[in-house]
Amino acid sequence: MTDQYAVIGNPIGHTKSPLIHGLFAQETRQDISYTAIEGPTGPAGAFAASVRAFFEGGGKGINVTAPFKLEAFAMSDECSDRAQLAGAVNALKFDGGRIFADNFDGIGLVRDIEANLNLPMAGKRVLMLGAGGAARGALLPFLEARPAELVIANRDVDKARTLAAQVAGRGSLLACGYAELARMGRFDLVVNATSASLTGDLPPVPPSVFSPKGAAYELAYGKRLTPFLRLAKNAGVHGMADGVGMLVEQAAEAFAWWRGVRPETGSVIDRLAVPFD
Ligand code: NDP
Numbered sequence: 389m390t391d392q393y394a395v396i397g398n399p400i401g402h403t404k405s406p407l408i409h410g411l412f413a414q415e416t417r418q419d420i421s422y423t424a425i426e427g428p429t430g431p432a433g434a435f436a437a438s439v440r441a442f443f444e445g446g447g448k449g450i451n452v453t454a455p456f457k458l459e460a461f462a463m464s465d466e467c468s469d470r471a472q473l474a475g476a477v478n479a480l481k482f483d484g485g486r487i488f489a490d491n492f493d494g495i496g497l498v499r500d501i502e503a504n505l506n507l508p509m510a511g512k513r514v515l516m517l518g519a520g521g522a523a524r525g526a527l528l529p530f531l532e533a534r535p536a537e538l539v540i541a542n543r544d545v546d547k548a549r550t551l552a553a554q555v556a557g558r559g560s561l562l563a564c565g566y567a568e569l570a571r572m573g574r575f576d577l578v579v580n581a582t583s584a585s586l587t588g589d590l591p592p593v594p595p596s597v598f599s600p601k602g603a604a605y606e607l608a609y610g611k612r613l614t615p616f617l618r619l620a621k622n623a624g625v626h627g628m629a630d631g632v633g634m635l636v637e638q639a640a641e642a643f644a645w646w647r648g649v650r651p652e653t654g655s656v657i658d659r660l661a662v663p664f665d
Contacts, residue, residue: 391418392446393646396425396438397453404660405451408639411659412651420647427456436463443482449646450480451639457491457521464489473554474525479642490645494526496638497579497607497631498533504633504657507577507603509533515575516540517591517616518582519547519563522607526581527551531559539575541566541593542582566592574599578625580606580616590615595623603627609635613664628664633657 395405401424409422425442428434435456442450452460457476461467464477467489471477477489501507514535516523519542530538539562542548548563555561564572575597582591585608593616598604604620609631613621617628636657644650 389446391420391448392442393420393422393449393451394425394442394447395422395451395453396427396435396442396456398427398429398455400424400426400453403453404635405453405639408636408656408660409643411656412640412643416643416647416649416651418647418649425450429455435459439463439480439487443487448482449642451642452478452480461489463487467491470494470525470528473528474521476521476525478525478638479645481646490642491525492638492641492645493522493634494529495641496636497522497526497605497634498529499637499641500629500631500633501577501579501605502533504637504654505603505605505627505629507627509535509577511536512576513537513574514539515569515572515578515597517578517580517593518542519544519551520581520583523581524551526579527555527561528558531555531561534559536560537562539564539569539572541569543591566594569597570594572597574602576602578602578604578620580604580608580614583608585611585614585616588615590619593619595619598623598625600624601626603629605629605631607631607634610662612662617664630662630664632660632662636660 461477465486471491474491481488540548545565552563584591
């Protein structure tokens with residue numbers, strides 16, 4: 389029988405997940421169906437009820453996107469370390485009556501940076517902008533990549549500091565506000581994990597953080613040259629990428645977790661990538 393999977397979010401019309409998982413299934417010859425579900429935004433408990441209904445109807449796994457990643461975490465029976473730290477999950481698996489949860493956003497991001505863009509983070513100075521859900525999910529995978537230094541900057545500095553305190557002892561991590569960045573010199577990699585680009589805004593990052601030998605990574609995707617990437621380009625960075633590779637890599641991790649086979653991602657990324665202007 390065909391195994392059922394889905395992505396749940398609201399809004400969900402824009403999702404690329406059914407296309408990505410459909411391509412993975414073709415490539416790996418897995419007999420699955422993958423649909424998009426518009427999740428209920430209220431009342432409390434409605435999201436969990438939808439997910440349970442999907443599982444009770446035979447669903448094996450579900451990807452979770454905004455705004456439900458925290459609720460998905462809350463309803464899980466067991467989750468990974470990185471999901472625990474993020475307090476948010478983007479994939480659920482139903483097995484033996486229990487709900488298992490993980491967060492593959494950060495590992496997908498690291499894989500895109502290191503394997504696809506060929507930018508190993510070990511020994512590098514890395515700056516991450518933002519301390520929201522995506523940044524929280526990326527923190528442990530980033531520290532595991534052993535950068536020489538990881539700085540996390542956020543408008544609300546307390547949020548960045550709380551995050552840094554949660555991973556104390558797991559690697560070198562410094563939390564700060566944007567004003568302090570001007571005296572921190574250049575970084576090998578600057579990652580925009582804020583949601584500023586979704587509204588066409590630029591986080592208040594000084595151009596002095598970019599290095600001509602370094603790279604800039606924008607988590608948002610499908611937006612062509614965002615204000616952040618434009619700033620990086622004008623500062624003369626060597627490499628630039630948006631989050632389409634992260635999207636495909638996190639999907640591949642979830643697919644492997646569900647199906648036990650990891651699909652090849654390069655052709656799927658090429659198919660979805662939007663060229664910069
Ligand atoms: P959240 O809403 O959880 O966090 C938003 C973050 O952005 C906060 O740190 C907030 O700072 C900061 N922020 C918002 N506006 C501005 C601004 N104008 N200037 C500076 N900082 C700003 O969002 P997520 O973490 O879920 O998403 C972040 C980005 O990552 C989005 O672009 C999203 O599309 C992308 N994403 C991409 C994925 C992919 O697969 N490629 C997967 C998941 C997310 P403060 O705390 O100070 O308000």
